[in-house]
Amino acid sequence: MGLQYEGEDKRGERKIKMREVFLGLDLGTQGARVVIVDREGNILSSSEDVFKEEPENPIYWWEVTRCLLGSSIFRLGRDNKILSLAVTSTSGTVVCVDTRGEPVMPALMYNDPRGAEESKILNRHLKGLTEKLGYKFNASYALSKILWLKNNMPDIYERTRFFLSPTDFINFKLTGRMGITDHTNALKFGFDLLDYRWPAEIEQLGIELDKLPEVLAPGEIIGGIRKELLDEFGIDYNIPVLTGLTDGTSGQIASGxxxxxxxxxxxxxxxxxxxxxxxxxxxxxxxxxxxxxxxxxxxxxxxxxxxxxxxxxxxxxxxxxxxxxxxxxxxxxxxxxxxxxxxxxxxxxxxxxxxxxxxxxxxxxxxxxxxxxxxxxxxxxxxxxxxxxxxxxxxxxxxxxxxxxxxxxxxxxxxxxxxxxxxxxxxxATSGMGVAILGASRTFYESLDLAVSKMVxxxxxxxxxxxxxxxxxxxxxxxxxxxxxxxxx
Known part of the structure; x- marks a missing residue:
């Protein structure tokens, strides 16, 4: 069973033992999935909901995700303590939000062909970056879509405070902290993984660097879940929300x-x-x-x-x-x-x-x-x-x-x-399992290697x-x- 916590219920009438668990949220292109596991990798709860409408609407993603989290946590019961929550999603999709964090247009999905011509511009202008990291931009890259927006929808570009991945957007809705991403999602936004910074050459294309999010390593704490959400979920303790991963990277972790x-x-x-x-x-x-x-x-x-x-x-x-x-x-x-x-x-x-x-x-x-x-x-x-x-x-x-x-x-x-x-x-070996393992590696185990060896x-x-x-x-x-x-x- 592992380490357990002593706690009181809301009325303070009885003591309960709480088992430590880890929550992974996979925001896919067709729906959302939640998996909750214990420290040994046993799946305690797994549920999903499909996007029945508006698959490109970030607000709709959040509505589905919020309901799914609430029902999953309710079914989990009060004898478990969630030590971490982390999110994974498809890379390359772009969410444009204003100063309040509200989307200003439907998301530009990873497979949206807009940006194909802009990717050629990026490969010429950022040749040093692509040669250093060993890849080339194409239409599936977020930065290609951002440059397309600037060239073709300047009003949307100007209204945008941050360009985010779906993971970043959900993390903002959970914590209230906007403009944070992880380095796996940042790759297709043009982040320099070797120097660990946004290249200045991006700004030379007219894209302000302060519209791009702050980059942290996967598994770093962004903040706790907002109080009103904890109350809605029936939780009387803080749940740390961690920076996440792309779905491909998360799936690799879950594979072992x-x-x-x-x-x-x-x-x-x-x-x-x-x-x-x-x-x-x-x-x-x-x-x-x-x-x-x-x-x-x-x-x-x-x-x-x-x-x-x-x-x-x-x-x-x-x-x-x-x-x-x-x-x-x-x-x-x-x-x-x-x-x-x-x-x-x-x-x-x-x-x-x-x-x-x-x-x-x-x-x-x-x-x-x-x-x-x-x-x-x-x-x-x-x-x-x-x-x-x-x-x-x-x-x-x-x-x-x-x-x-x-x-x-x-x-x-x-x-x-x-x-x-x-x-x-x-x-x-689902993506949700992968980010749950990532969460365990940051809040319970000493390293990702150890968490994988214990949980896969x-x-x-x-x-x-x-x-x-x-x-x-x-x-x-x-x-x-x-x-x-x-x-x-």
């Missing part, structure tokens, strides 16, 4: 990959690969970029492929994947070599906007084609890790794997055998099939040959 040499794969609609290094690794080809570790002594390099579970949704729509998994057990390995790209263009492990997927070989059945696509994703995953290694990102023999694709045990076996690595799947639980571990490893090695070499013939690698 936080120490140098560790790595994680998120297999969802796309494939996201991340490692941990002791120093900043730059890719001259721009295939990946690095986030600064919350404790500022390590880096999280990572890249996203356009390959992933989307190929199953496109090629096998509406089919029962669990049933297909059962049917392919005796077919492994397939006779096919597939690059499972279902849209034009690839960004990692190579950059080619005109790249196309391919199927080499003739499938004997629908089941073999399905197997071939599972193998194809695993071939790409292996190439991603080899690409990171060539640039200097060293990873050990274990990959922590999360995302919907990691639920398939047969796919885990295929991926493990193709990469010749051990795969470990955590019980819960492994559900499944899969080792390579020694009979399959040499068979897949031969097929992988053919996969690389075909990519080379097409000029992709």
């Amino acid at each position: 990959a936080v120490r140098v040499g560790e790595s994680s794969t998120t297999l969802g609609t796309t494939l996201v690969i991340k490692g941990v290094t002791s120093s900043l690794i730059r890719d001259p080809l721009g295939r990946f970029y690095s986030h600064l570790h919350p404790e500022k002594n390590r880096w999280f390099p990572g890249g996203s492929s356009n390959v992933g579970g989307e190929c199953l949704e496109k090629i096998f729509p509406g089919e029962n994947y669990k049933e297909l998994d059962k049917k392919i057990k005796d077919l492994i390995p397939s006779s096919l070599i597939i690059y499972p790209l279902v849209r034009d263009g690839e960004r990692f492990p190579f950059v080619n906007p005109r790249a196309k997927g391919f199927v080499s070989g003739s499938p004997s059945s629908r089941e073999e084609l399905y197997l071939g696509y599972l193998e194809g994703v695993a071939y790409v995953e292996r190439l991603c890790y080899e690409t990171l290694s060539e640039i200097g990102v060293r990873t050990n023999n274990t990959v922590y794997t999360v995302g919907g694709g990691s639920k398939s045990l047969i796919w885990l076996k295929i991926r493990s055998s193709i990469m010749n690595k051990v795969l470990k799947r955590p019980v819960s 639980k492994i559900d499944v571990g899969v080792e390579p099939d020694r009979d399959l490893v040499p068979l897949y090695e031969e097929r992988y070499r053919r996969f690389i040959e075909i990519l080379s013939e097409r000029g992709y690698v």
